[in-house]
Amino acid sequence: MNTIETIFLGIIQGLTEFLPVSSSGHLVLFQNLLGFREPELLLDTSLHLGTLLAVCLYFRSDIWKMVTDALGFDFKKRHNTIVWWVLIGSIPTGLIGLIFKTPLENLFGSVSVVGVMLVITGFIVAVTRLLPEGYETRTQIGTVVALAVGTAQGLAIIPGISRSGATIVCGLMFGMQRELAGRFSFLLSIPAIIGALLVQLNFEDLSRIGVVPMVSGFLSSTLVGLLALKLLMGMVRKGQLYYFAPYLWAVGLMIVFFV
Numbered sequence: 001m002n003t004i005e006t007i008f009l010g011i012i013q014g015l016t017e018f019l020p021v022s023s024s025g026h027l028v029l030f031q032n033l034l035g036f037r038e039p040e041l042l043l044d045t046s047l048h049l050g051t052l053l054a055v056c057l058y059f060r061s062d063i064w065k066m067v068t069d070a071l072g073f074d075f076k077k078r079h080n081t082i083v084w085w086v087l088i089g090s091i092p093t094g095l096i097g098l099i100f101k102t103p104l105e106n107l108f109g110s111v112s113v114v115g116v117m118l119v120i121t122g123f124i125v126a127v128t129r130l131l132p133e134g135y136e137t138r139t140q141i142g143t144v145v146a147l148a149v150g151t152a153q154g155l156a157i158i159p160g161i162s163r164s165g166a167t168i169v170c171g172l173m174f175g176m177q178r179e180l181a182g183r184f185s186f187l188l189s190i191p192a193i194i195g196a197l198l199v200q201l202n203f204e205d206l207s208r209i210g211v212v213p214m215v216s217g218f219l220s221s222t223l224v225g226l227l228a229l230k231l232l233m234g235m236v237r238k239g240q241l242y243y244f245a246p247y248l249w250a251v252g253l254m255i256v257f258f259v
Contacts, residue, residue: 006217013047013217014054014224018186018232020125020165020244023048025114028159029255045197046214050221052193055186058229062183082187085141089150090191096154097195104157115255117160122248125165128172129242138175141184145174149184153192160252163189165244168236182236186229
């Protein structure tokens with residue numbers, strides 16, 4: 001795999017990680033189209049690490065506040081509470097990843113599965129169009145919501161299911177304010193991506209892909225991810241997630257019937 005190809009995949013990752021269209025699904029599709037029949041899981045993870053950096057940069061003030069509040073052990077502070085909910089939400093994500101790691105990884109080799117799951121993701125984001133005006137008023141997360149959103153994130157390991165789409169919509173279904181649902185979704189992604197990187201770290205894969213192509217893909221996913229994250233957060237605030245449903249249905253059906 002050369003540098004141009006990893007940069008291209010990094011751009012795809014940066015665009016699709018935050019937009020609710022499934023980055024893993026698009027990476028499987030484009031790796032297949034580029035001729036890589038066996039998915040490069042370490043490369044996928046490094047591209048996700050690039051978008052993790054984008055999350056940290058975009059929410060840097062939130063993350064810094066969370067860290068300083070946590071070190072102060074004042075559990076009444078709002079950002080400290082978010083730290084707690086992120087930890088709670090990470091439990092079902094981690095359990096799903098550990099228990100179903102092998103069968104879920106096997107799905108990364110099936111483009112048809114990606115197509116079907118993209119169609120399902122289309123229905124997930126389309127649900128937001130049916131939410132009544134003023135429904136999203138919840139300003140606190142809570143244990144049940146954190147566990148539910150964490151479970152949605154765990155299930156989004158399936159290629160074609162959008163992590164951002166599944167988690168944000170789950171939060172909205174529980175009545176969370178749009179801004180809070182979006183922020184919690186991406187803050188919750190931080191331990192999940194770090195965990196995936198540790199699980200997939202394999203120096204044999206690194207030598208096969210190459211350091212320069214790996215770093216190039218990482219940087220392209222970071223830069224494009226920052227732009228996509230800014231775009232998505234604006235759409236979340238305006239309640240426009242359902243705009244992506246037609247695209248997901250069209251691409252998913254095209255994959256099922258023609259790829």
